[in-house]
Amino acid sequence: MNMPKFLSGALKYMDFKQVFFEIEHSLLSSVSCTACKAGVGLLQHYIKTGKTNLEIAHAAIKLCLSLKIETKRVCVGIISLFADEVIYIMERLILEPEEVCGIIVGDGCEVPYIPWHDWNITFPPIPKPPADPLTTTMSSPPVLKVLHLSDNHFDPHYAPGANADCGEPLCCRITDGPPENPKAAAGPWGDYRKCDTPLQTMENMYQHIAYTHPDIDYIYWTGDIPPHDVWNQTHEEQLHVIQLTVKQLLDFFPHTPILPALGNHESAPVNSFPPPNVKNHFSIQWLYDELDRQWRRWLPDSASQTVRYGAYYAVPLRKGLKVISLNMNYCHNKNWWLLLNTTDPAQELQWLVYELQAAELNGEKVHILGHIPPGHSDCLKTWSQNYYRIINRYENTVVAQFFGHTHFDEFQLFYDEAQPTRAVSVAYIGPSVTPYYNLNPGYRVYTIEGDYKGSSYAVMDHENWYLDLKEANHYNHPRWRLLYSAKSSYGMRSLSPQEWDYLVHKLSFNDNLFQQYYKYYWKASPLRPKCDEECKKRLLCDLVSGRSNDRKNTCVKIEQRMSEQESSWRSWLVNGLTITGAFLLFLPLGFQIPSVFG
Structure with a gap:
């Protein structure tokens, strides 16, 4: 043809x-x-x-x-x-x-301009309350501990010693053939190349968490369970991996409530999530029905209807705290079904508004879970803008957001649309369990303010743990270590949105601090590349871009700061050289400049 x-x-x-x-x-x-x-x-x-x-x-x-x-x-x-x-x-x-x-x-x-792909969410005719900054009324408030797991990408077919350099989207399986040389062999605990998480690494991590963090109250699990063999997946295989992973979690955390969110890799074909009106053989009901069966172990019966309809739900977690889990695949630009109609698929955002309004009227705080960060370029622009408006309207209610998808350790900030310099919310983007690729496996533990009357349920701090994969494979012995604590490592007074915004400001001109952030971003991977000025600008722009595909507006401050910094250094250098040159020119001939080396 x-x-x-x-x-x-x-x-x-x-x-x-x-x-x-x-x-x-x-x-x-x-x-x-x-x-x-x-x-x-x-x-x-x-x-x-x-x-x-x-x-x-x-x-x-x-x-x-x-x-x-x-x-x-x-x-x-x-x-x-x-x-x-x-x-x-x-x-x-x-x-x-x-x-x-x-x-x-x-x-x-x-x-x-495509008018039918531009739409606006409807808000109830209730005025937004005045901004109420999150403050702790107790010197040492009681806390909750929340484990954040994301992007497991568990590969039940991972084979130590298999070819890790196969040249395909996923390697380290028997079907990839023998390695051409010993260096191409897959490590026993995982591999930095395009390979996903082995069973023994998954189980070792769960065992470590259960022993090291016995005080975990909840687990936020933000999706992407199956491996990256996207050319070779079936409905049956996807469901099998989901079932195996749920069983692992139940074995190691039998008494810990788990709040899941759906990733983009759970479907087959990957990224394919038709809206509920698609009832033919392309329907996604095969997945949503199974998710409902699996998730019912942790969720109340009241969540079943929306899980089966659109794989999203809202549940009261504690008195004064509600958790809302979103299906972010309805904003995913690689979900081809959205080309037919991008207007609030599955009525998810309108439902979110109703849930948040009810929470506001009841005096509840809300944690939002999802997979794809709403400011990520993978999220459709109009969907992301509507979500941004929702977070703005309910800034007093939504006290934290938790996402995954990128595999890196990062965050995204949301700003007041009426006062763009004021940060109103932060979306925490958890590190991936999978090392895919060039990464160390990792997880995160949040300290949340609660439980007492009037608690903000805000994030007070988070710890980030990782497995040094190079060391684990070399000694055939995995050791999970604390990489950093956000509050102490970044010198933050709190983890409020305003403090995160101030951190971005510091990162833009303090290169030592940025290099520290960059190390954490890569989960201390020895394979992290050098980050030049363009790389730095891109990463910092990501931190302030709660709206996707809007970098021209969201990154202005970052570019200004960096250009001002460059200009000030150039001015200092030129002026310094000029002064030094003049000084040397008029020195008495016999005057000796003392050596800095003594």
């Missing part, structure tokens, strides 16, 4: 290596935009010319192989999994490639 001429010519000049890097790291730019438009245009061309699903899939596989995008089994597997679903969606689209890619890629694409 031949490609249309305008596309066959364009494909020759595409930097596919850069495209794959951008997709993998969610750093989409004009390069990804061009590739997206070419791909969507090609697919729409085949559909319009009456090609069958089989013919389109065959052409896509041929293209994947000829461009050496992936190995044959990955090309065949991923296209076979996605073909029918993507074609079904594209047949029903009324969007042009530029518009499709504007939604998917975001800021990396300049696209015309």
